[in-house]
């Protein structure tokens with residue numbers, strides 16, 4: 001058994017779904033196909049959540065109409081029938097008529113998960129129509145998580161048991177990335193861009209031969225081609241280099257994907273859905289580490305500096321209080337640095353989370369912050385690579401380890 005993962009970009013329109021079907025027909029006859037929401041549907045559903053929580057009926061109607069038009073166009077182009085899409089969105093509409101429960105993150109998961117249900121319903125119907133009998137699996141019945149909504153933590157024992165019971169025969173299975181369910185049957189999600197992780201969970205539980213994530217790039221490159229003109233394909237990557245690149249923000253692979261695969265020695269291929277026969281990147285237990293520098297850019301960063309009100313050291317007691325506040329607000333730290341009486345962190349400037357974090361921190365610390373920043377990470381750096389990224393940037397903070405340098409910069413115009 002193999003696992004394939006197709007992200008939103010690969011199934012953004014009817015041609016994308018046809019291309020997926022062709023790849024499955026030629027390379028995935030015995031595979032679990034994990035699919036994300038189509039195109040930018042998750043972003044649209046996030047806007048719908050906001051409209052629902054803010055009680056804006058006109059905006060809810062507009063978003064629902066947009067989702068219906070987008071999905072029913074794709075489905076009717078592929079199968080001539082869009083009743084399934086209509087049915088799923090009608091259920092969502094009914095759900096949106098009831099008052100929102102108090103807890104935002106739970107409301108979010110119930111609504112945002114609909115994107116993956118829609119995409120897999122459409123693709124399964126199309127595959128079946130074209131003679132590829134794909135069994136549709138409801139990932140909520142298979143991936144058991146705790147109730148950390150928007151960042152569900154997997155219960156591996158139950159998940160493994162459920163997945164093994166569902167995938168017993170060879171053949172083609174199709175399921176949703178990104179979503180799971182708690183023990184009390186409440187839908188959860190695994191974190192934005194979490195479908196790669198779903199693919200790794202299935203592979204781990206099934207002892208799959210390999211995982212392929214199909215992308216709009218030739219494989220893992222030494223920088224995001226959206227930022228760099230001259231990129232190099234990294235043909236072979238160790239699990240360690242892959243996890244480090246993903247951790248620092250190379251969005252081509254979700255950071256949680258690598259561990260389950262490394263634990264079982266399952267190779268991960270990253271290939272182009274536009275050139276499915278090209279070799280792409282293979283991530284595995286190779287001996288050689290990377291030999292060329294890789295660049296990772298994270299924009300919309302905020303640098304938060306904390307100073308204890310009583311001039312006490314940044315030592316264990318203050319640190320444990322600081323980390324507790326970050327955990328409470330659900331904010332991940334991208335970089336941290338301290339002096340005797342100040343502690344600086346860089347985080348994504350997430351408007352859902354950062355204002356609440358700042359309020360919590362202000363209870364114990366004098367807080368200053370600087371937004372609109374960029375965090376540049378270079379793995380296997382040298383001075384030449386640092387100089388290459390600094391023109392027209394003001395350097396605010398720098399952190400170097402043996403293999404990695406991180407630079408927090410602001411544009412100077």
Ligand SMILES: Nc1ncnc2c1ncn2[C@@H]1O[C@H](COP(=O)(O)OP(=O)(O)O)[C@@H](O)[C@H]1O
Pocket residue numbers: 006007008009010036193214215216217219220221222223224225226249250251252
């Ligand atoms: N090191 C990298 N190598 C290749 N692509 C990268 C890298 N870092 C970031 N990317 C970006 O990742 C994108 C693919 O990921 P994403 O858009 O999340 O795909 P999907 O929706 O299929 O999951 C590419 O289009 C590219 O812009």
Ligand SMILES: N[C@@H](CC(=O)OP(=O)(O)O)C(=O)O
Pocket residue numbers: 006007008009036037042043115177178191192193194195196
């Ligand atoms: N649809 C979810 C999960 C996901 O992984 O999507 P993609 O594979 O398109 O990045 C998201 O956008 O967060």
